Amino acid sequence: MSTAAPSPARTSTAIAGFENSFAAALAPLTTPWRGADVPDPTLLVVNHHLAEALGLDSADLCTDDGVAVLSGAASPADAVPVATAYAGHQFGGYAPLLGDGRALLIGELSDAEGRRWDLQLKGSGPTPFSRGGDGFAVVGPMLREYLVSEAMHALGIPTTRSLSVVATGRNVYRDGAEPGAVLARVAASHLRVGTFELAARHSDLLVPLADYAIARHYPALAELPASGPDNRYLAFLGAVVERQAALVAQWMLVGFVHGVMNTDNTTISGETIDYGPCAFLDAYDEDAVFSSIDHGGRYRLGNQPSALKWNLARFAETLLSLLSPVPDDAITAATSALTRFDESYDRHFRAGMAAKLGLTDPAVDRTLIDELLTLMQDHRADWTGTFRALAEELRGDPAPLDEVLARDVSAPWLARWRAALSGRGVPAGQIADEMDRVNPVYIPRNHLLEAALRAATAGDLAPFERLLDAVTHPFDRRTEWSDLAGPAPASFSAGFQTFCGT
Incomplete structure (x- = not known):
C-alpha cells in the first residue's frame, strides 16, 4: 500500500511516548504520511481529563508546539504517522479500497494501566486514499464528533473519544467556504471489519x-x-x-x-x-x-x-x-x-x-417492554424524557409523564408495570433513584447541538461548552440546565437531517 510520502513535517517534543506497533506489524496496510501545513492553528477545545488519562500534560498540548501536533502541522519526534488502508461495504456495496482519506494515525500511547490507545488526526489533509477528496474537515462536524463521542462516553457506551479540536485558519469548501478544523481522536484501535x-x-x-x-x-x-x-x-x-x-x-x-x-x-x-x-x-x-x-x-x-x-x-x-x-x-x-x-x-x-424500568430481573416479561415501545411509537413519546418521567411517577408526580403520554392511554400499561415492580419489595422512591442512575436527563438534543455548532462556527464557543458540560454529566439534573432537557419543537424535527461532513 505504500507510496511516496511528502517531505517530513517539522517535529515536536510537546507530545511524546509514542509506539507504532500496528505500522510495525502490518506495514503493507499503512502508508507513511504527514499532515498538511496549517495556516493559523487555534485550539478550540482540549479534553484535559483524557489528556491526563493518557499521561499527557495539558499545558504542553496548549503550547504552540502542542497545537502544531494536534493540527497535523508537526509530528512528535518519536512517532511515524501513517494513513491506514482498508476496504468496506458501504450501504451494502463493496468498495475494495477505502482507507484514511482525511486522517493520520500518529501512533499509540499507553495509559497508566498499560492499555494502548491510538491517537489519530481527522481532517489533517489529503492522503493517497483521499479518492478525489480534499482531505480536510470543518469546524462544525469536528466539534459534533467531539461532543457526541464524549456524551457517549459519559453514558457508559464504548466509544472512540476526542482529545482536541484545532481550527486551522484554512477555508474548506463544501456548500460554501467554511472554517477548517482537525479533530484528535483517541481509540482502543482503528481496526475495522x-x-x-x-x-x-x-x-x-x-x-x-x-x-x-x-x-x-x-x-x-x-x-x-x-x-x-x-x-x-x-x-x-x-x-x-x-x-x-x-x-x-x-x-x-x-x-x-x-x-x-x-x-x-x-x-x-x-x-x-x-x-x-x-x-x-x-x-x-x-x-x-x-x-x-x-x-x-x-x-x-x-x-x-x-x-x-x-x-x-x-x-x-x-x-x-x-x-x-x-x-x-x-x-x-x-x-x-x-x-x-x-x-x-x-x-x-x-x-x-x-434497569431503565426499575426492574432488576433481566428476564423481565418482554411483553411489558414491547407494549411500552408500541405506546411510545404510536404516540410519539419522547424517548429520553419518558423514562425520567416514569421515575417521577413513582415519586408521586404524574405531570411529567402526562406531558409525554396521555393518562388514558398509559394507565393500563402503568398498572402492569407497577405490579411487576411490587414484586421487588423495594420502596418506590428507591426504585426511582435507581432508574435515574441509568436514564439520562441530558443527551445531545439535535436542535441544541445544531445551534451550538452554528454559534461555534461563527466564533462563539459558549453554547457548545455549556452543552458539552451538560451531556458529560447526563444523569445530574441541574436547574441551570433546564432548557437543555426537552425535545426539539416539531417544526425543527420534521425536516432535520445530518450530514457526513466531507
Whole structure:
C-alpha cells in the first residue's frame, strides 16, 4: 500500500511516548504520511481529563508546539504517522479500497494501566486514499464528533473519544467556504471489519492481522491453538460478535442512530466510531432516519441490530480460511458464531430495559417492554424524557409523564408495570433513584447541538461548552440546565437531517 510520502513535517517534543506497533506489524496496510501545513492553528477545545488519562500534560498540548501536533502541522519526534488502508461495504456495496482519506494515525500511547490507545488526526489533509477528496474537515462536524463521542462516553457506551479540536485558519469548501478544523481522536484501535476485508484478499496479511487484533483486544484468546475445533480465530469471531451485540443494544437503549453503519465503521474493539450523520431520538420512532445519504433507511433505528449482524457476517467471511481447512466446516463454525448474535443482543437489550424500568430481573416479561415501545411509537413519546418521567411517577408526580403520554392511554400499561415492580419489595422512591442512575436527563438534543455548532462556527464557543458540560454529566439534573432537557419543537424535527461532513 505504500507510496511516496511528502517531505517530513517539522517535529515536536510537546507530545511524546509514542509506539507504532500496528505500522510495525502490518506495514503493507499503512502508508507513511504527514499532515498538511496549517495556516493559523487555534485550539478550540482540549479534553484535559483524557489528556491526563493518557499521561499527557495539558499545558504542553496548549503550547504552540502542542497545537502544531494536534493540527497535523508537526509530528512528535518519536512517532511515524501513517494513513491506514482498508476496504468496506458501504450501504451494502463493496468498495475494495477505502482507507484514511482525511486522517493520520500518529501512533499509540499507553495509559497508566498499560492499555494502548491510538491517537489519530481527522481532517489533517489529503492522503493517497483521499479518492478525489480534499482531505480536510470543518469546524462544525469536528466539534459534533467531539461532543457526541464524549456524551457517549459519559453514558457508559464504548466509544472512540476526542482529545482536541484545532481550527486551522484554512477555508474548506463544501456548500460554501467554511472554517477548517482537525479533530484528535483517541481509540482502543482503528481496526475495522473493513481492515479484515482488505487483508482477506492478501493471504500473507490475514494471520498477522488477526493475531495482532487478538493480542491487542482479546489477549486471553492468544493462548488458544491456531487450528482445530476450538481455535483462537473462532473464539475471536465469537468475542467480536458478543461485543458488537452489546454495543448496538446500548445504542438502542439511549435512542442513538449511528447513520452510517458501514463495515469500515464497525470496529474490532467494539467501540462506536464515526459520528458524521448520527443523531439522538426525540420522539420514539423505529423508522427514524436522519442521515441525508441513507435514502432507503438501511440504517434506520429499528434496523440497527440487523445491519450490525450483516456486517459481522462479512467479518466472518474474512476469517473462513482460518476457522478450518475444510470449507464446509468453516462455514458451519462461522454460522454457529453468528447465530449467537440475536440471543446476545436480546439479552443485553432486555437487561438494559429492565434497569431503565426499575426492574432488576433481566428476564423481565418482554411483553411489558414491547407494549411500552408500541405506546411510545404510536404516540410519539419522547424517548429520553419518558423514562425520567416514569421515575417521577413513582415519586408521586404524574405531570411529567402526562406531558409525554396521555393518562388514558398509559394507565393500563402503568398498572402492569407497577405490579411487576411490587414484586421487588423495594420502596418506590428507591426504585426511582435507581432508574435515574441509568436514564439520562441530558443527551445531545439535535436542535441544541445544531445551534451550538452554528454559534461555534461563527466564533462563539459558549453554547457548545455549556452543552458539552451538560451531556458529560447526563444523569445530574441541574436547574441551570433546564432548557437543555426537552425535545426539539416539531417544526425543527420534521425536516432535520445530518450530514457526513466531507
